[in-house]
Amino acid sequence: MGVVIIDGTTVRDFIADDTHFTNSINEQFTSLDLNNDGVLSRAELRKAFESMRLIESHFGIDVTTPPEQLTRLYDSVFDTFDGDGSGSVDREEFKNEMKKIMLAIADGLGSSPIQMVLEDDDEMNLLKKAADLEASKNAAV
Numbered sequence: 001m002g003v004v005i006i007d008g009t010t011v012r013d014f015i016a017d018d019t020h021f022t023n024s025i026n027e028q029f030t031s032l033d034l035n036n037d038g039v040l041s042r043a044e045l046r047k048a049f050e051s052m053r054l055i056e057s058h059f060g061i062d063v064t065t066p067p068e069q070l071t072r073l074y075d076s077v078f079d080t081f082d083g084d085g086s087g088s089v090d091r092e093e094f095k096n097e098m099k100k101i102m103l104a105i106a107d108g109l110g111s112s113p114i115q116m117v118l119e120d121d122d123e124m125n126l127l128k129k130a131a132d133l134e135a136s137k138n139a140a141v
């Protein structure tokens with residue numbers, strides 16, 4: 001477990017580094033594509049949301065949110081990701097939407113840093129990856 005400090009710039013730098021961002025997104029996509037068919041189904045994406053706390057905080061979900069409301073929310077998030085309405089989310093759609101979400105988070109953070117407590121195995125967390133990237137840059141200076 002560790003604590004990282006991130007702000008909007010940390011997140012923006014992460015997104016701006018396209019190679020790094022794309023790799024992180026691809027890695028995440030692969031781990032979410034449970035049946036390895038190259039696209040994310042509604043159920044796979046929902047599992048993803050449940051495991052990504054960043055989405056939960058972004059959409060204002062908390063433990064008191066009733067299940068019916070959660071399902072409606074996950075459905076509407078899925079429709080947002082599924083840009084072409086094909087009923088599944090491909091890599092490109094996933095990356096586009098994650099980028100928008102991360103940018104919205106960066107806007108929300110602005111220049112006031114927040115502390116995040118992370119588990120070591122929290123590899124799903126893109127904010128951790130953003131912090132890792134910044135740390136590796138700082139280490140190189």
Ligand SMILES: [Ca+2]
Nearest residue numbers: 033037039040
């Ligand atoms: Ca799949």
